Amino acid sequence: MIEETGIVKSLDGIIAIVMVPRKSTCEGCTAGICKPENQSMEIEALNQAGAKVGQKVRIAIKASSYMKGTMIVYGLPALFMVIGAVIGKEALGKIFTGTDPDVLSAVSGFSLFIVAFIIVRFWTNAVGRKDESKPVIEEILSQDNPHF
DSSP states (O other): OEEEEEEEEEEETTEEEEEEEOOGGGGGOOOOOEEEOSSEEEEEEEOTTOOOTTOEEEEEEOHHHHHHHHIIIIIHHHHHHHHHHHHIIIIIHHHSTTSOHHHHHHHHHHHHHHHHHHHHHHHHHHHHTOGGGSOEEEEEEESOOTTO
């Protein structure tokens, strides 16, 4: 479990927008659940603890959701690029005999690389709407926050 502490900014039904201080680990995050602001991040979380605006809360993010997202966001484009390069060199090299196979490899590799990013974009939009992939407010740490 990845845990963060933040302050509830707003509520929308069972979803709470929580402001969490930005950390150095946020730079490489691929979960797609945060919206960067100046020195903090906005996280949409399920409000299972019944927190109210201004309260300090503890949020939990499933490690499996984070790892799955990382594998898809980084692994799928890399895999597609390698597959595209092999297809370009082996298959397209035989079809377009007058063209350098390395050029065909590069073009088809980068083409499938772009296709993978399009697939990842659609996947992140679909996953972002599912409640089971969202972080959860597990605990209210303080009843109010005078600095909010």
